[in-house]
Amino acid sequence: MPHKLRNRKSILVVYIGVAANFFLAALKTTIGIVGQSPALLADGINSTSDVAYGMVVSVFMRLSGKPPDEDHPYGHSQMESIAAVVVGAFVITTAIAIFWDSVNDVYQIFVEKTDFGGASLVAQWVALFTVALKILLTIWTLNIGRRTRNTAVLALGYDHRNDIFAASAASIGIFFGRMGHPWVDPLAGAVVSLIILHTGIEILRESTADLMDTLPGKNLGEQISALVTPVPGVGKIDEIHAHRFGPYLVVNVTVCVDGRLTVTEGDQIATRIENILMDRIEFMRKVHVHYHPLGSGGPDSRGICRTP
Template sequence: MEESEAVRLKSHATLVAAWVNLFLSVVKVTAGVLGQSSALIADGIHSMADLMSDAVVLVAVKLGSKQPDQDHPYGHARFETLATVVLGVGLIVVAIGIAWDAVNRILGVGELLVPDQLALCIAGISIACNEWLFHFTQKVAKKTRSKLLLANAWHHRSDAISSIIVLVGIAAMLLGYGYADAIAAVLVSLMIAKIGVSLMLDSLKELVDTAISDDEIEALRQAISVIDGVINIHLLRTRRMGEDIYVDLHIQVDSYISVSEGHMIADTVRNQLLEQFRNIADVLVHTDPEDDEVKESIDYWPPSRKELINGVRDCLGDYYSLVDEIKIHYLNGSVELDVIFLLSPLEHDLVVDNCKKQCKKITQEIASVRDTRTLFYR
């Protein structure tokens, strides 16, 4: 889906939810006051909080949809994550206020309200509206892969559940259970607080680059392990940014293949993951000729190509002019060399023997070279 279309759908769904929440908050608070239901008033405040959250979602969607720039090379998706944290904190504050008022009424500090049938009807309307909003917003959230919108959808579902609690509380109070309405308000506040804490913690995990779940990581490993040329996988790291997942990993390939073949295997890994897992936005693959996940520290830095070539030249003497190519392999903290000679068809076999003899000096005189292989072409 095009990003512009996803932004349009998310904004449209949030605006629809905002209008519904505005309607419900006005109706529920008004009916709660007229119908003397503290639980319905609390539920109306919950809807007001959702209206505020809709405004936060709209701003976050707009900011999060901005293209990457020099200051934000990975994009602006974390704006949505930050907005979710703010949303969670706001819900916790609202829950504390509702619970405080209800508990005071139960303890006799405030007036214990007695609801009427109007409050009962409004609670029923609220359940129907919020359940429809849940399904509508959830559908758009799945289509656009938006965690923020999915969180908002579950807000609507929590509104529906809290309205059911309110409905039961009002009905019980009408049947003579005096504290049922205030107790229902406390239950609603606990539900609001639970959702607020959950949203805040999940988003904070993302902000500190918490990895994806173990099951998801195992699925990644399974997908990578079947790719031809991959010997081992290590240092697999993941993090989330908004609805996207970023992956970086090391793959081990055969120690003696060419750089271009190793690069091709890495590209295959990257393309396969992007194709198989729709939430993955980018994959960074590092190619290793050996498993370096747990590697012993060495007391020296391996010699550079220039240093090694100079050493080989000194060892071979006049025979260096016959060298066509030198391949260097840095493995297990030491160096292996493939010295390739290009001989004319008329060169005597004695030249081959002398080249081999001179190459033996390389491992003797260059301490970092563990093995030298000689190859001849005519």
């Protein structure tokens, strides 16, 4: 996928998510107050925080789309991982806040004997509408995130999924509150907060792995080996090092060639390897190929591929 198209799709999905959360925040907060639903009001406040960090993410997304420059030869795609860290931190904070509110509500119901009463039927329908809208947003956002390999968009998709759980819990709480069982609402909220917390930790784990330059994985090495080994003139593969820059890959490959080849012939082999990897592996940004003579050098040899 071309870089500009990928960036446009990513920014579009972020903006639509922000707009949807802004609408839901206004709707749920208003109906939560008018309809006397603490559960829906809390969910509306959650949507308000979604708007705030969605706008922060949109700034990082625009920065990530800047072209490479002298100081950043591989581009600014790492901004996407930073944006994902922001989302993960907000998600964890939201989970802690929901859990704390749920514990406080349980205390008020069973210890202070606070009567929350029943919410209006409109609040129930708003909660169900939120679930339906968030299901659509989750499917669409995760689809775009996977196609573009954008960690920030994927993180937003997971947050939309969390909102499904939160709105479902609010809906269940409103329903049972109307039936005279107000304790169900905070209990459901506590369970949902644990699910949200787990998601936030996973988002942080994946995004920080990108920032810490964690190797992309064993499968990539096997794929590179399968493409490079058949190239004419390659005796064997000595080393493969791969690094991630956002969704993009930068690969360093060291191969062994016949020591009797000329420098020009060695460069031709290296060029073929570069072209194959750039053409066959998606999101490959740069390939560096080094070649050493294949020989039987001893353990102290430098720049020589030892024969088995």
